[in-house]
Amino acid sequence: MTKQFRLFYKATIILLAILAAMLIGSVILLTIGANVFRTYTVILFEPLKTTLQLSEVLLRAIPLTIIALGISVAYRSGIINIGAEGQMLMGILGTTAVALSFPELPKVVLLPMAVIAGGIAGGAYGFIPGILKAKLHVSELLSTVMLNYIAAQFYTFMLRGPMLDPAEKISGTGTPQSMRLTRSIWLDRFLPGTRLHTGIFFALFLALLIYLLLWKTSYGYKMRAAGASSRAARYGGINVTWYLVIAMVISGMFAGMAGAVEIAGVHRRAIEGMTSGYGFSGIVVALFGGLHPAGIVPASFFFGLLIIGADMTQRLVGVPANMVNVLQGIIILVIVSTKMILADPYLMENMWRKYQSLTKKTKEVEA
Amino acid sequence: MELTYPKITSLRMEHITKRFPGVLASDDINLSVKEGEVLALVGENGAGKTTLMNILMGLYQPDEGRILINNQEVRFKSPNDAFAAGLGMVHQQYMLVPNMTVLENIALGFKQAWSAFKLDLSMVRDRIAEVSKKYGLFVDPDAYIWQLSVGEQQRVELVKTLCLGARFLILDEPTSALTPQETDELIILLKKMSSELSIIFISHKLQEVKDLSDKIVILRHGAVVFEGNTHEHSPSDIAALMTGHEVELPLNEEPPCEGETALDIKNINVKSDRGFLALKGLNLTIRSGEIVGLAGVSGNGQRELAEAINGLRKVESGEILFFGENIANRSPQYVIESGMGYIPEERNTEGIVPAFTLKENLILKDTERKEFSNHSFLKNKSIEQNANDLRVKFDIRSPNINVAAGSLSGGNIQKVILARELSRNPKFLIAVYPIRGLDLGAAEFIHKQLLEKRREGIGILLISEELDEILDLSDRVAVIFKGQIQKVLERKDANRRSLGILMAGVKDDQAI
Numbered sequence: 001m002t003k004q005f006r007l008f009y010k011a012t013i014i015l016l017a018i019l020a021a022m023l024i025g026s027v028i029l030l031t032i033g034a035n036v037f038r039t040y041t042v043i044l045f046e047p048l049k050t051t052l053q054l055s056e057v058l059l060r061a062i063p064l065t066i067i068a069l070g071i072s073v074a075y076r077s078g079i080i081n082i083g084a085e086g087q088m089l090m091g092i093l094g095t096t097a098v099a100l101s102f103p104e105l106p107k108v109v110l111l112p113m114a115v116i117a118g119g120i121a122g123g124a125y126g127f128i129p130g131i132l133k134a135k136l137h138v139s140e141l142l143s144t145v146m147l148n149y150i151a152a153q154f155y156t157f158m159l160r161g162p163m164l165d166p167a168e169k170i171s172g173t174g175t176p177q178s179m180r181l182t183r184s185i186w187l188d189r190f191l192p193g194t195r196l197h198t199g200i201f202f203a204l205f206l207a208l209l210i211y212l213l214l215w216k217t218s219y220g221y222k223m224r225a226a227g228a229s230s231r232a233a234r235y236g237g238i239n240v241t242w243y244l245v246i247a248m249v250i251s252g253m254f255a256g257m258a259g260a261v262e263i264a265g266v267h268r269r270a271i272e273g274m275t276s277g278y279g280f281s282g283i284v285v286a287l288f289g290g291l292h293p294a295g296i297v298p299a300s301f302f303f304g305l306l307i308i309g310a311d312m313t314q315r316l317v318g319v320p321a322n323m324v325n326v327l328q329g330i331i332i333l334v335i336v337s338t339k340m341i342l343a344d345p346y347l348m349e350n351m352w353r354k355y356q357s358l359t360k361k362t363k364e365v366e367a
Numbered sequence: 368m369e370l371t372y373p374k375i376t377s378l379r380m381e382h383i384t385k386r387f388p389g390v391l392a393s394d395d396i397n398l399s400v401k402e403g404e405v406l407a408l409v410g411e412n413g414a415g416k417t418t419l420m421n422i423l424m425g426l427y428q429p430d431e432g433r434i435l436i437n438n439q440e441v442r443f444k445s446p447n448d449a450f451a452a453g454l455g456m457v458h459q460q461y462m463l464v465p466n467m468t469v470l471e472n473i474a475l476g477f478k479q480a481w482s483a484f485k486l487d488l489s490m491v492r493d494r495i496a497e498v499s500k501k502y503g504l505f506v507d508p509d510a511y512i513w514q515l516s517v518g519e520q521q522r523v524e525l526v527k528t529l530c531l532g533a534r535f536l537i538l539d540e541p542t543s544a545l546t547p548q549e550t551d552e553l554i555i556l557l558k559k560m561s562s563e564l565s566i567i568f569i570s571h572k573l574q575e576v577k578d579l580s581d582k583i584v585i586l587r588h589g590a591v592v593f594e595g596n597t598h599e600h601s602p603s604d605i606a607a608l609m610t611g612h613e614v615e616l617p618l619n620e621e622p623p624c625e626g627e628t629a630l631d632i633k634n635i636n637v638k639s640d641r642g643f644l645a646l647k648g649l650n651l652t653i654r655s656g657e658i659v660g661l662a663g664v665s666g667n668g669q670r671e672l673a674e675a676i677n678g679l680r681k682v683e684s685g686e687i688l689f690f691g692e693n694i695a696n697r698s699p700q701y702v703i704e705s706g707m708g709y710i711p712e713e714r715n716t717e718g719i720v721p722a723f724t725l726k727e728n729l730i731l732k733d734t735e736r737k738e739f740s741n742h743s744f745l746k747n748k749s750i751e752q753n754a755n756d757l758r759v760k761f762d763i764r765s766p767n768i769n770v771a772a773g774s775l776s777g778g779n780i781q782k783v784i785l786a787r788e789l790s791r792n793p794k795f796l797i798a799v800y801p802i803r804g805l806d807l808g809a810a811e812f813i814h815k816q817l818l819e820k821r822r823e824g825i826g827i828l829l830i831s832e833e834l835d836e837i838l839d840l841s842d843r844v845a846v847i848f849k850g851q852i853q854k855v856l857e858r859k860d861a862n863r864r865s866l867g868i869l870m871a872g873v874k875d876d877q878a879i
Contacts, residue, residue, distance in 0.1 A: 238702035
């Protein structure tokens, strides 16, 4: 079987799956009386038509990529991180704290410091479920979800209390937000007229880093071994619990850094609702991207597209943006189901033989 | 109520071909079974026996070929079609619900007893009684499955299959999980049953093939290499046909070797998973260059001993001296680095990472070695080189070095583990049930490798239930019973009888 055929086969199946998902989605769209074809074209193509809209898609893809990379590390190591949402909030707080504390530092010092602070805050928050799982066998599903609640309340408390913008106190409006962060922490917006910032390169760099870590180093090997079969990993002398904690810390760090990039690149101050559910969408992106950086990057783009497309359908076609969430859900379900088909080597072999006999025939015809 | 079905007077499979990714699992196979015949289907692991039977049962569709019952072509789209035609298969793994009774388990598949709101259990009970009487298969319908021994569970499977109307039995390695006594009982039973119905049974234990079958079909690499009447051929002929060459399990015939003390286990106590002491003050000494066989019925502390030595289980008290250094309660990594090689009991889940490729599995313990990584970056070239070398040297049969190790057959997985452990040049080796479930060819290979290592001066602790394996290879034999060493015998004093008595817990065999 040739490599090209393998790729072609997988791409075809994924394409068919997306088509199937869209077909199911169209039933739902029909029930609310929407124009199905128009809705889909708006979601999928409208955002790509202007530079501004495309830049907005990429803007959403940045945090999604970073979070999904972290989640794939955890997943590959055998621990499921549902706590990216909380870890991202902690990252935002960490970055904000550094930016507020050292506003006079030059950019070359402050920016890395702030991003690292975000990473450390998120990583520390990821450490908690990791160590609980390693030492006390606490289910990470339980602990990460609970820690999300705690983080959300802690975040609100910080924005309403210690980090509240002094200007808000004076004016008395009391919008829970921090003061605008110093200019030297801002990520540059390199495309005039858009909000697209240099965080995109950082995200791509992290994708490369994760690829190297997981597949090219002995650490990645051990993490993947621990995730794939903890018993065999332990037998092979790998300290499984240790790598579990490490993976969770890395996962949290990435969510934290996503928060740091989001605040430094887009909002430039901590506000409520800044995570936009990225922490949860990130899980979907990670799985959708096959837990591999090469899949996660395009998957993030696709999800960015859906987010912007949802906005536009609301304006252009009158289909509520929430409907697009429903579509998202359907697509995920279909793709996850498709994984079973993709993993079936027999089917692939069968298709390969059919394909061969087909090409043989056409060759004979040609001859 | 007597359920009657038309008899199956003949079954033929013609030109069956089935391809799997990278393998031709069945290659133009023909076989036929007449009424009341017992056909033994033998061959090495991975020869395609189970695949062929799965095709017959409708679990797989053949790519080419057809199946005829009573000279009429049949097509089985699913196992249900095969059941309906009267074929019944007892798999290697029993498919019973442990917390339900025998009666309930059989009722599960007994469609005649089901109506919309009522399950007619008394009808199932009658049917069980009828089948039990007809075939001399006695089971207690009200016993829970978990209360039954493996042999009894198998009998339940047989009764279940027969109750559902099977007139043609397919048995996939029926004796692989049975004790010797249970095996004998089963053979007698099947012999009796063969007067009523036809049987195909898969096996690679040649003795039972001789005892039970009328006809024999040998598969190798998916093709029939031999077909004939069983009584005309000796077990060694059959073995040679199976593997393609003369098989003689190697013997350890060299004089005992006086090396330094390699492993000195002093008075260790180790707990089992369930919390009781599985090893109670166990003492054992093994020198370099000798093979010590640890005989015993499984469950007497063998697993705990192997795990404790390898740092995988906590040692409550006592010392494990490895070349003079106490390694009790050190990490698995530490024990590995001190030079311990370990072939674990669970080869599919512990000895390899099933999802990892062959080449990845071969460096499971060595990712940090200079040879395979440079500042933690893996050296793909040398990893592949290593895998290619070992694949040839250890005769690992796989399409390439990038296949998932879990997709290999049991014998090949064991060779992967052996290749990894031996190529690391261990100072000592622990082998737990190294040939369990393997065919003769693979067993021969593995035993030769172990003896080779002994010759190189490595001490080996061989844990096994198979007395033949222990007697073939060991310099000394230790018998474990209830977490203690009963006695250590020199090879010349050890025989099946003396070991059997010790394994049963009788310490002084002179008294018997």
